[in-house]
Amino acid sequence: MENRLEKGAVAPAFTLTDADGNAVSLADFAGRRVVVYFYPAAMTPGCTKEACDFTTFRTDLEDTGIAAVLGISPDKPEKLAKFRDKESLTVTLLSDPDRTTLEAYGAYGEKTMYGKKTVGVIRSTFLVDVDDKGVGTITDPRYNVKATGHVERLLKDWQTA
Template sequence: MPRLEPGQPAPTWTLPTADGGELSLSDLAGRKVILYVYPAAMTPGCTTQACDFRDNEAVFTREGYAVVGVSPDPVDKLATFADQESLGFPLVSDEDKEMLTAYGAYGEKQNYGKTVVGVIRSTFVLDEEGVVEVAKYNVRAKGHVTSLAKQLGVELPGAG
């Protein structure tokens, strides 16, 4: 399964959003983008990760980053998730997993010692031109936002 590497152009996409609209990578041109991929809305790990991004979104925005969450969940489930957790950033649905596959974020992975096929929790940081700056695969939900911020040189409140 191919994986993205820094320096590569990010594959383009247009996907439906939790708020009933559509979002394309081209809509984000001129902004740095943190695109995070998670397996399923309203599960413990994905909720932890989403809330970490929510709690630090203002800091990332101030540093020029747009945050976008991507999962294969249907838009109605994403809308419920966004509402329940007060998520202010876009959540996009990739039910057919084309974008996830193009980013190397869908395929074989280890889950409790078994090889399964599914969404690989991943994060991609794209520059203003849509070029991959960071491609992280198999990230942990807890602590990931702090680790990413450190890598990007973004200081989060309360982080030492």
Template sequence: MTDARLAAGDQAPSFTLLNADGQPVSLADFAGSKVILYFYPAAMTPGCTTQACDFRDSLGSLQAAGYTVLGISKDDPATLKTFEERDSLTFPLLSDEDLAVHNSYGAYGEKNLYGKVVTGVLRSTFVIDEEGKIEQAMYNVKATGHVASLRKKLGVAA
């Protein structure tokens, strides 16, 4: 577990993770592109489903503005495949079962859950520029309304 929080201007930590089909996907694959990388606690839970479907429904406008969306959770590739198929998700979902990438982005740690302090995934979103630098680092975002808020920050129309 790490408390290292990333901030605008930091180099985005590189990674290679398996997607829902068990194929490796690296941040380096998107060099020269803008990436929205988001961490969510668990596939097929209500909040994570809402957030993933919001990204799915906004994908056209985000892609038109030059963004690639990648979702990362601690779920295994088979679970991600079920999530992808169940909710018709059309962007890559990546598996970080050992939480190494979560930790390198500061997206795992203590959080308040229903008034109790627990350790877990911090719902977080990072906007990474074409040079691999963090443009925006948002921690503890809400599942509902986050994508609309993000689009507004990025100046991407619905």
């Protein structure tokens, strides 16, 4: 498959626009742990479920030492703002319309959907430790995750790690 990142790999640096038009970089989270997750499209059932679960379990995630959750999709910032506001999301939504960051993380490429091969966003989640210099290390990469129940599984795994 594409450019799959493994545990211990350097997390590709990025600077993307958030739902409010502000630039957000991985390096902004120097010295902290963050979740970086990739989803196909705002305001679709699976993506809504996943984003709402990250919002619902935000305090639990913070209790495991996670400073922020960054959700990345090809959607434009305006759509991300509508999504955030409609669903009362507390995760940071970032726009990657040219798919550069998606591709760097191996979260865009060929996938099977409803039994057919297609090209698109591969729902993926990464736990990233960002050092004091702003360089991230992948500590838990997960590809082809299911939207439903995903955040609860992450919490269970990360609370026992």
